[in-house]
Amino acid sequence: MKTPVRVAVTGAAGQIGYALLFRIASGEMLGKDQPVILQLLELPIDKAQAALKGVMMELEDCAFPLLAGMVGTDDPEVAFKDADVALLVGARPRGPGMERKDLLLENAKIFTAQGAALNKVASRNVKVLVVGNPANTNAYIAMKSAPDLPARNFTAMLRLDHNRALSQLANQANVAVGDIENLIVWGNHSPTMYPDYRFATAKGKSLKDAINDADWNANTFIPQVGKRGAAIIEARGLSSAASAANAAIDHVRDWLLGSNGKWVTMGVPSDGSYGIPEGVIYGVPVITANGEYTRVEGLAVDDFSRAAMDKTLAELEEERAGVAHLLG
Ligand code: NAX
Numbered sequence: 001m002k003t004p005v006r007v008a009v010t011g012a013a014g015q016i017g018y019a020l021l022f023r024i025a026s027g028e029m030l031g032k033d034q035p036v037i038l039q040l041l042e043l044p045i046d047k048a049q050a051a052l053k054g055v056m057m058e059l060e061d062c063a064f065p066l067l068a069g070m071v072g073t074d075d076p077e078v079a080f081k082d083a084d085v086a087l088l089v090g091a092r093p094r095g096p097g098m099e100r101k102d103l104l105l106e107n108a109k110i111f112t113a114q115g116a117a118l119n120k121v122a123s124r125n126v127k128v129l130v131v132g133n134p135a136n137t138n139a140y141i142a143m144k145s146a147p148d149l150p151a152r153n154f155t156a157m158l159r160l161d162h163n164r165a166l167s168q169l170a171n172q173a174n175v176a177v178g179d180i181e182n183l184i185v186w187g188n189h190s191p192t193m194y195p196d197y198r199f200a201t202a203k204g205k206s207l208k209d210a211i212n213d214a215d216w217n218a219n220t221f222i223p224q225v226g227k228r229g230a231a232i233i234e235a236r237g238l239s240s241a242a243s244a245a246n247a248a249i250d251h252v253r254d255w256l257l258g259s260n261g262k263w264v265t266m267g268v269p270s271d272g273s274y275g276i277p278e279g280v281i282y283g284v285p286v287i288t289a290n291g292e293y294t295r296v297e298g299l300a301v302d303d304f305s306r307a308a309m310d311k312t313l314a315e316l317e318e319e320r321a322g323v324a325h326l327l328g
Pocket of ligand 1: 017089092093130240244
């Protein structure tokens, strides 16, 4: 029997948590032979803690053979203790009348504290995925608050955007979604992101050549992927949860178990390539193997792409400037 992997999940009693935990415990994230210990964090308020208890009771009632243990807590240092993987899902949602700036600052407080707790107690190689919005900037704040951990281990979730783009592309080109390779989503997890299918292929054939429609790209594909989250809220009355949980599982599974040569999109601290200033958490194409990701380097950037990549970068830079005073 393998040693259990400790997986910390914050916001564990929320919508995404409910769609996520059962799949992790059943082995869909780390493998069907990999036991896990779930370390679950919720807010220190009675309602949240009671809801968390209920979720843990249901997890128990599934009798998952791979679930080797469970902890529920309101203390980040308990939740992150020796964690090998940390899924930071809980975040402060935008309240009525709340400005974007206030939202950034409220979340900055959460992610500064959680970064510091990870720094103090997590495994020295903990792999961190930030899902809670604004995901890229929250990941940046957590990374900056954890100076003793490898910066490259702090990532933000762009995988839902990547998966959304895959499905839109498959529909438009009339190909099977599983056959598509080499798709990218650049930048911020926000409507400014740039889904880029210039290099995408299905069974080796270029999808750009197959679709050959610049108008569809600029006026349908890109805005539709960018605004998909809002469309889900409009239709469901609630934000994406099952698809977000699915994307989180895809992200961590590929990171730890490998993408088998496929490009996947991860929000990772920039190394300065593609004109993205070092340290900014930005969606880029990566290939993963043996618990590490490697950027796909040297791709051509045309004028249209440069403008789109700069636009989403400008938003990230603005967010970063908005929290700079908190990070010293
Ligand atoms: P919910 O409001 O259903 O759940 C969030 C949970 O987090 C709540 O139970 C709350 O008590 C808890 N929480 C809040 N602050 C916490 C803290 N400091 N420590 C521990 N727990 C805390 O939201 P849900 O639908 O689950 O979404 C969670 C986050 O994911 C939101 O920020 C949302 O905007 C973000 N999303 C990110 C996506 C992405 O692709 N990166 C897509 C889906 C989603 O919109």
